[in-house]
Amino acid sequence: GENVEQHPSTLSVQEGDSAVIKCTYSDSASNYFPWYKQELGKRPQLIIDIRSNVGEKKDQRIAVTLNKTAKHFSLHITETQPEDSAVYFCAATRNTGFQKLVFGTGTRLLVSP
């Protein structure tokens, strides 16, 4: 079955620095890759996603890149702020409609002022 590996498990940066989280997936048929942010005690929040027909997508300070050949995708956060501190999960799925999301194990990002 599909497996998603995520690294690092924890990441500490200073405010204003950039942060990069990387994920690798096993199912070459996966075609949708969302990223979720989960603050302590809160719901996972969809922050950005990318489909297999594009290599990069940006939304203000966050961006996601996809390398289908290598089967990995990454989340990039620039100019980090303390409110970016949370656990970030990558996920992968194939098909539309009745897809199940397969999640990575999460990265705890801590942004220090």
Added chain:
Amino acid sequence: DAGVTQSPTHLIKTRGQQVTLRCSPKSGHDTVSWYQQALGQGPQFIFQYYEEEERQRGNFPDRFSGHQFPNYSSELNVNALLLGDSALYLCASTISGRYEQYFGPGTRLTVT
């Protein structure tokens, strides 16, 4: 526009008991998925409901069952609770044919 809602927020049960968790999808959404999130882990897919039928199932035993109602809301039932069932249970909704899934706040289940 109301987002995904779940009830109850917290629940404490004893081993062997049964539990029912509830989810109301985001307005306009017709597909509901349930996930189990153990402490420090990513969510694990339990099953998905569309048109009141279970369409996909993850690697969970038959003790886990569900239902979807005509108004698209859904229930997750867990029988014969085990200590290992303690987790955050998340509901996610989407529109069939779309990729994006939106999560509810979850129900924290503790089995003692």
